[in-house]
Amino acid sequence: MAADTNNLYASMTHRTAMVLGSAAMERLAAARVIVVGVGGVGSWCAEALVRSGLVHLALVDSDIICPTNLNRQLQATSRNLGESKVREIRERLLLINPAADIVAHHRVFDETTADDFDLAAFDYVIDAIDSIANKALLIERCVAAGVTVFCSMGAAAKTDPTRVRVAPLSKTHGDPLARVVRRRLRARGVGLDVSCVFSDEPAADPAIETICGTGGCECVHDRDAWNESTGEEAADWCAMKKRVNGALVHVTGVFGFTLASMVIRDIMRRAE
Numbered sequence: 001m002a003a004d005t006n007n008l009y010a011s012m013t014h015r016t017a018m019v020l021g022s023a024a025m026e027r028l029a030a031a032r033v034i035v036v037g038v039g040g041v042g043s044w045c046a047e048a049l050v051r052s053g054l055v056h057l058a059l060v061d062s063d064i065i066c067p068t069n070l071n072r073q074l075q076a077t078s079r080n081l082g083e084s085k086v087r088e089i090r091e092r093l094l095l096i097n098p099a100a101d102i103v104a105h106h107r108v109f110d111e112t113t114a115d116d117f118d119l120a121a122f123d124y125v126i127d128a129i130d131s132i133a134n135k136a137l138l139i140e141r142c143v144a145a146g147v148t149v150f151c152s153m154g155a156a157a158k159t160d161p162t163r164v165r166v167a168p169l170s171k172t173h174g175d176p177l178a179r180v181v182r183r184r185l186r187a188r189g190v191g192l193d194v195s196c197v198f199s200d201e202p203a204a205d206p207a208i209e210t211i212c213g214t215g216g217c218e219c220v221h222d223r224d225a226w227n228e229s230t231g232e233e234a235a236d237w238c239a240m241k242k243r244v245n246g247a248l249v250h251v252t253g254v255f256g257f258t259l260a261s262m263v264i265r266d267i268m269r270r271a272e
Contacts, residue, residue, distance in 0.1 A: 009029075016053055017053075023272075026271075029053055031056065031263070032058075033049060036060045037152075039073055039085065039130065040155065045126055045257070048257050054100075054263075055101055057093070057103070062235050071247075072248065082222040087104045114141055120145040120147060123148065125148070126263070131237065143190055143191055148266065149194050150195050151169065151197070152197050152256075152259060154203065158199045158251045159204065168193045170182070170192035172198045174202065176203065197262075219236070
């Protein structure tokens with residue numbers, strides 16, 4: 001980083017360094033992290049990491065911003081509806097640290113693209129994927145590559161942030177998403193000792209009918225326009241789900257911040 005950006009970085013991370021110390025800050029600045037999924041959980045995790053001093057960050061998401069994202073996703077505003085989630089959050093993060101090395105991949109992580117991602121090149125992988133199949137695949141690939149992965153389980157349909165917990169996947173409880181992921185990984189012979197953020201609060205049933213995932217949702221038309229104008233795919237993830245749940249930012253944000261804390265605390269532990 002140039003002298004002026006070095007000064008900016010030192011100033012912006014000063015209060016962080018007062019807590020973490022110089023050794024941990026050096027490790028944080030050198031660490032390479034990839035966040036897969038930058039929605040209601042991943043977006044907050046990504047920003048917390050950059051504000052704390054992370055410099056090298058890759059972001060992966062194939063979705064675009066729609067009005068229903070405004071209630072919980074960090075990069076979503078009324079001015080960037082229909083834009084790429086991953087590119088919009090990259091632009092926001094570069095406003096925080098213009099010298100940061102942030103790469104945005106407007107792509108899905110799935111069976112067809114998994115080989116394109118060199119997960120072993122990262123020190124930490126953050127799993128903030130909604131799709132059960134893709135989440136299980138990412139965890140499996142990380143375990144096989146020997147990469148530290150921190151995972152988000154179900155943040156939707158929860159109201160109480162004080163019930164957010166951290167535990168190995170094998171020890172999670174009260175989380176239907178975690179239960180399904182465990183079953184999939186066991187069937188594939190994958191270990192369940194990866195660390196997860198989850199909530200033991202029972203999920204609330206939808207209080208109203210949803211238009212998400214139906215032809216009546218404004219997002220459908222935005223995706224059609226995006227796909228036609230860019231030649232890239234903005235998948236309609238809601239339409240692929242068996243059930244669409246509501247979500248609250250004071251829960252999804254806590255999930256994201258907790259994931260960021262797991263990276264930072266692991267770096268602190270290694271620095272000690």
